[in-house]
Amino acid sequence: MxxxxxxxxxxxxxxxxxxxxxxxxxxxxxxxxxxxxxxxxxxxxxxxxxxxxxxxxxxxxxxxxxxxxxxxxxxxxxxxxxxPTQRVPLPRLTAASPRAAASVQPPEKAPPRTNLPAQATPLIGREREVAAVAALLRQPGVRLVTLTGPGGTGKTRLALQVADELLGAAARQLPAPGRGAAGALQRERGPGGEEPFPDGVWFVNLAPIDSPGLVGTTIAHALGVAEGARAPIEQHLHAFLRAKRALLLLDNFEPVLDAAPLVAELLAAAPGLKVLVTSRAVLHLYGEHEFAVSPLALPPLAPDAAQDIAQYEAVKLFVVRARAARAGFALTNDNAAAVAAICHRLDGLPLAIELAAARVKFFPPEALLARLERPLQVLTGGPRDLPGRQQTLRGTIDWSYNLLNRGEQALFRRLGVFVGGCTPEAAAAVCAAEGDPQQDPVDGLASLADKSLLRPIEGPDGQPRFAMLETVSEYALERLEQSDEAEAIRQRHASYFVALAEVAERHRYTP
The missing domain is CATH 1.10.260.40 (lambda repressor-like DNA-binding domains)
Structure with missing residues (x-):
């Protein structure tokens, strides 16, 4: 055996x-x-x-x-x-002779083609998204792809997996020692049979900076491009990338959106360059392809057995992270309904699910579900090696809220009064206050949707509606409660729906 x-x-x-x-x-x-x-x-x-x-x-x-x-x-x-000992070659020669010494010299290192950070854990699910984004970036006419979504949906992790898949062409081309080119592993290729990014895949973390003027320097540092005294760093980047076929992964672009023109300039200067961006807001550049990263697939509520929900991505992630917190944790028929309800309560957000699963160390799923009535207060204490904004659920929504201008912040918190979303007309009637600048209400809603704080959905009558994830809605309502306009907005909300009900009642009896 x-x-x-x-x-x-x-x-x-x-x-x-x-x-x-x-x-x-x-x-x-x-x-x-x-x-x-x-x-x-x-x-x-x-x-x-x-x-x-x-x-x-x-x-x-x-x-x-x-x-x-x-x-x-x-x-x-x-x-x-x-x-592991199968088909092991003969022992290596010792360096007793010049010929033997030459035979055991280590192979010359190839220059690195990436700086992608190694991931501590495998990606749970997302196979379809990885394949779709990778296929998009392999298309000759697609050069800029932006992964968008609210905080905590796993945009960065998905982008790194895509980058790792695309880098496979470069990594798998190296032959085993002493076996020559015939021993090279299968290479991934583009539509014309060529390697997609022979000049590498490069990760640029923009989260530590908040000035658009530092984006060029940050990209240059990741690529190893030295700054010169006689020309701006952008010119050095243009010269360095001009003849290269490479992929840049620009992570956390939302704090530096005003640097979006630099991305367009790099793409114009380097025909072989492609860019993959993660951002809570779209860049609004010509030729940009937006890929909205949705929460994880949710299981049915009230399952009859554990096997009914075990294959859903949200449940898989919860179980894996719960086992990391408490060895021996298992999805059972007894706790399956609570686990399914937890995933629904947290909107399928990977960050929220991971934070909740860590609490299984102290609370069984049934008790944890009861505590999640106010998830923003419970889901804290994330891993210390994550950025501060990802260590609590509130922190990740704070990050998005603080990037809004004052008008967008006001609209966002006022929308917290709605349950289940609203129509543009309802938003205009309830959320427009005296002294607000005049604007089309749809523009404000569209801006928040662009920043992944609202989701456009279709109403029962086919008319457009805008909704928030439950966790985001809870945060917006908290912000409204902390303002001095909560009572006024509630009055507007009540008045609007009373009037709407009266109109509906009159139409009901109109012959």
Whole structure:
């Protein structure tokens, strides 16, 4: 009977069978010794790119390498891999002669083609979204894609997964040592058969900055482009990118929306460049393709059994994160209804679900559901290595609210008085106050929708309506309560619907 090994233990035994040290394996896989140690200790999962390089360094053939990459990403159980000592080459020559010494020289490192951060956990679900965005970016006529959605929907995580998939073409082209080009793994290719981004995939984190003027410098730093004294950094970027076929991932663009023209300039200067943006607001650039990132798929309420909801993405995420907080947690027939209700109460938002699942350490699902009557007060204490705005549900909505201008903030909080959304006419009647600047009410609603704080939906009569996620609506109502206009807005709300009811009553008896 074969011994069952973890993925990390399999890597360790394969490395030792090849008589490699952790440092030597790290050199061959173009990563750090520390990362190898974490992988072997099952403390870290390698990205798809690193897994492909490890497969080559561990001298796996093409079929074995494909299984290895899947096991590395937790898509395949490690026991499906061949024994780690199978088909191990003869021991390496020692450096007793010049010829032998030359044969054991480590391969020259290729220049890195990415700075994508490694992810600590695999992505739960989102397979369709990853495939759709990747396919969009492979289309020759698509050069700018913006992932939009409210805070906590997982835009950054989705974008990193897409980038990792597209980078696979570069990562999987390296042959295993001593096997030549014939040993290269299968490469992903564009519609014409070419590698989509031979010059790399580059991640630019814009969250730490709040000045549009710093965007060019931040991009240059990520790409390793040095600033010069004689020309602005934008010119250096143009020159650096002009002949390259690369993908830029610009993350958290919403605080620096005024820098959107720079993105257009880079695309104009570099015909082979494509840009993937994550933002709570669209950039409003010509040629921009918006991809709205929706919350996770929700299960039916009141399921008869755990198996009825186990495959829904929101439930999968809850269960995985709950197990991380409390070993042995399981989805059962007894708690399935509570888990389904929690996912619905949190609108399927990945951030909210993760924060709630962490509370399973202290509360079973039934008790947790009872505490989620006011989720903004309960969902706190996220991981310390996340940005502050992602450590609480309130913090992530605060981030969006603080980016609104005063007029948008006023409209947003007044809309909190509605339950289940409203029509543009209702919003105009209830939310317009004396002294407000004159504007088409639809413009204000559209602006909030562009910033992912409202969702346009179709009403029962086919007419347009605008709605908020429940968690966002709770936040808006809190903001209204904290203002000095709560009572006046409630009076307007009541008066509008009383008048509407009176009109409906008259029409009811009109022959």
């Amino acid at each position: 074969n011994e069952v090994l973890s993925f990390g233990e399999w890597v360790r035994r394969r490395r030792r069978a090849l008589a490699l040290t952790q440092a030597e394996l790290a050199a061959r896989a173009a990563c750090s010794k520390e990362l190898i140690a974490k992988i072997e200790g099952d403390a870290r999962r390698p990205s798809k790119q690193v897994a492909a390089l490890l497969a080559a360094a561990l001298q796996l053939d093409e079929a074995e390498a494909q299984l290895f990459v899947r096991a590395a990403r937790a898509e395949l159980a490690p026991d499906r891999l061949p024994p």
